Amino acid sequence: MHTTINIREIARRAGVSTATVSRALNNTGPVREKTRQRILAIAQELDYRPNPMARSLTTKQTNTIGLILPELVDEFFMDIIHTIDEEVYHTNRFLMVASSHSQRNVVETLLDFMGSGRVDGVILMAPQVNIEVAKLVRRSKRPVVLLNSKNNQQQTVSFSINNFQGAFSITEHLIKHGYQRIAMIQGPDGNCDAEERFRGFSEALAKHKLPLHSSLIVTGQFNEESGYYAFNRLMSQNLQPDAVFAANDMMAIGVYKAAQQLSVRIPQDVAVVGFDNIYASQLLNPRLTTVHVPIDELGMKAIRYLLRMISREIDPAQSYHEAISTGLIIGGSCGCQDLSR
Amino acid sequence: MHTTINIREIARRAGVSTATVSRALNNTGPVREKTRQRILAIAQELDYRPNPMARSLTTKQTNTIGLILPELVDEFFMDIIHTIDEEVYHTNRFLMVASSHSQRNVVETLLDFMGSGRVDGVILMAPQVNIEVAKLVRRSKRPVVLLNSKNNQQQTVSFSINNFQGAFSITEHLIKHGYQRIAMIQGPDGNCDAEERFRGFSEALAKHKLPLHSSLIVTGQFNEESGYYAFNRLMSQNLQPDAVFAANDMMAIGVYKAAQQLSVRIPQDVAVVGFDNIYASQLLNPRLTTVHVPIDELGMKAIRYLLRMISREIDPAQSYHEAISTGLIIGGSCGCQDLSR
């Protein structure tokens, strides 16, 4: 088994110095055309591939992007990975993916990624970013782009879904249907997506002078199971809702399951709407009315911005925030004539 | 902004040599306990993190695992990533993810990952692995584990779903229902999952002496749209099926949509079954009868095996193959009493 071929070997065979080989291969500095050709030919023939570690050691560039997600489940996160991979691939870089296995660990993962120079930059999705993490991000030598974090973090770069606007619109949509007792199944405490969605909900109620019944507000965990239990709880009390806004589609699916068991008809007895527009939401019967989250756009903007920070085309110290608009997807679950089936 | 702190700085402050620091930090070789403590304290205080590139350069280990998937879409692949990340994380490694953006590119990605030593090993899912790739894998210096590839590749390590068995069972299940004209919507040509599923289907028919009508075999692309068109085609011909086996759930979803538009009732008019048991399949009405694919187990076995190859606990030159059994998920779409709703 032949030993790994390195730049010295190429240089030796071409009868030049390693410096020249380096210049020829990287198009950095002048090399006589003839020499260039010779070097390239030899490198080609030997299938030479520069050792990325050695290169990184000198250049301090890894050509690697880090992506930290809260969890590695759901098509939602898959879409993020997909979009970012696409962009990373086209710029000849690599993608490291990690999930923040616990809140404590966002910090560790971040440190491992950045502190030691394993990546050139990080995209961090952390709907529950705490102060410690925020501090870390601000101090980081490598650029970091935040996704769906509290947008009041100063001195950071972040992109997020306009949760407020989405929640506000869909709530107004329910109000225009004439529903009077609109319940909300909130997302988990401390999750800023959840908070913003709740804010959109309550401000829409306020605008239309509808009361906010505390008994109609329950908290879920953004998963199917909690939606299921939440709906059961809502229907078992005196004040029953005529419409339910689940803070995400997974919980809405739980609502559908519970409704079926309780023989509650959607939307005749209770209207249901969600948030995210996941693939499964279109399979529900009736199709779920929900808020479309342009996840591709989110990922795309984040990675493009990060790459420009890395190339210093944008000053990494400059803070920036952008909220991406959502859109309403009308199904039959809100009481509208469902056009999709 | 202070310059990056390195091992020399730690050594200087501790009044020892870099060698000692290295030994203390890595628990390799003897260090007097008192010295150890001092070094550790200083490292801690300065929040010192060894440069992984420098380390890799000497040790020839990257602590990074490469994962190459056909595409970065679907919960299916997300589950793979999830499982592998979990294991990778617990062994203090990192995960690089890439999709083989085109068949041509499996080769390039593989070469980039391995040839240059960016990763310690690779998990490659390539249902259409060609000869060029197979050769590459066999020659590779770094261990490679193949997922769902043709299991007749010699001298490789591979894990796969037992597609044959799954397809055979579910086809037999349909036969036991008494269906006589069972159609199959196949997966794409050259895809070995697809081929095996078809083989299971046709052998089951053969075993029960049922004819294989070529007009009842159509080819899809493993996506919803192609399932939709395939079903339309099947229903528009003289010989209409009384049951349809879609080679994966996504195509089965397409079948459901087409059936609804054609006012074909499932299972009264035509029974439908799928393969994969994706999340969405349980949302269909009636719930889809399908084959459960233990994707977690697949990912887990692959990564565990790979790690053992990397640690030389297992000889990487030794070839190995294991097929993971599937299970039947009974819904209402095959004509069985659906228990789930």
Next chain:
DNA sequence: ATGAAAGCGCTAACAC
């Protein structure tokens, strides 16, 4: 246009 040589930060013989 090319080469010599320093150095990136770390590990691992080998010496003491």
Next chain:
DNA sequence: GTGTTAGCGCTTTCAT
């Protein structure tokens, strides 16, 4: 138990 030193493979001044 600790230090010296030679790399690992590459890029990059600085000469020439």
